[in-house]
Amino acid sequence: MRKVRIGMVNYINTAPIYETWKTRSHPQNWHVVEAPPSSLNRMLANGELDLGFVSSYEYGVRPEEYRILSDLSISANGSVGSVFLFSRVAPSRLNNQYVLLSGQSETSISLVKILLEEFFHVYPKYEVGDVNGRKADESEAILAIGDEALxxxxxxxxxxxxxxxxxxxxxxxxxFVFAVCAAREEFCREYPEIVSAIHREFLFCKGEGRKHLESICEIVAPRIPMHPDECYVYLRAIEYGLGGRKQLALETFFQYLIDRNEASPKSVPLNIFES
Ligand SMILES: C=C(O[C@@H]1C=C(C(=O)O)C=C[C@H]1O)C(=O)O
Structure with a gap:
């Protein structure tokens, strides 16, 4: 059997699932690639990955190439704690100012534009780059995600x-649904039983991760570094399901993107893979 290539976001927000995954044994041909979301998006689009966690934006752009694995996501219901627009001035004063957008993101890049332009009616000048680089000093505001935002x-x-x-x-x-777990359409057609097995394993890890969140925080908090208690509060607020409200949220986000000509009209309704 050929190698199955699985993408995993390399931030601590995936730890409840991934730290559990790492403790379990899997078929030898299952190979996990850890990377920032924008790299995973590109790899899944190119066929260098078969499935994995990607920016929900990536599904919105190429919906016909993917199926979303049911009941998995990286989401928040209210504040998320790791996707911030950091600004030197009030966001309402960002008109025509430089805003630096993290090159690791795609969903949040689109989200911040929707919030600023459509909710706050300000139109900044955007640049994409390294939020820890020289550009950051010259920007009025910075969009950072994941561990960098923490x-x-x-x-x-x-x-x-x-x-x-x-x-x-x-x-x-x-x-808001930042990431989904998407599998390439042709991979689902060719190897439905493998997709099912990985899907069920992710769902199992999601449940276990929730149960063992405290010990997972002890393991991953030093990576930021942050206090394990603070990490616990952060990861408690991240949600990994994709129930009815989240599906509606995702479709609402895609509708904004469709109206802005950023996503395919075929991204709605969602194409969901059930095991
Ligand atoms: C909640 C987060 O969501 C992340 C944001 C993403 C994006 O903006 O494209 C992609 C994957 C998620 O891991 C985070 O970065 O903390």
Missing amino acids: RLSASDAFPYKLDLAEVWCQHTDLP
Whole structure:
């Protein structure tokens, strides 16, 4: 059997699933690739991965190439704690100002544009790059995600901090789905039993991770570094399911993207794979 290539976001937000996964034995041909979301998106699109966690934006752009594995996501219902627009001025004053967007993201890049332009009616000048690089000093605001956002958040370098999921929730009354677990359509057709097996394993790990969250936080908190208790509060708030409200939230996000010509009209309704 050929190698099965599985993408995993290399932030601590996947730890409840992935730290559990690492403790279990799997078929030798299952191979996990750890990378930032934008790299996983590109690899899944190219066929260098067969399935894995990717920005929900990636599904929105190429829905016909994928199926979303049911009841898996990286989401928040209210504030997420690791997707922030850090700003030197009030977000309402960002018109025509430089905003640096993390090159590791795709969903949050689109989300911040929706929030600023459609909810706050400000139109900044955007650049994509390294939020820890030289460009950051010249930008009025910075979009950071994942572990980088957790680190920047602790530094207090920016007086204004906008939690993107919280603002989305205030305006739409919906949760926000940052990432989905997507499998390539042709891989699902050719190897449905492998997709099912990996899907069931992810669902199992999700359940176990929730149960053992405290010990998982002890393992991953030093990677930021942050206090394990703070890590616990953070990871408790991240949600990994994809129930009815989250599906509605995802379709609402895709509808914004469709209206902005950023996503395919075929991204709605969602094409979901059930095991
Ligand atoms: C919640 C988060 O969501 C992440 C944001 C993503 C994006 O903006 O494309 C992709 C995957 C998620 O891991 C986070 O980064 O902390």
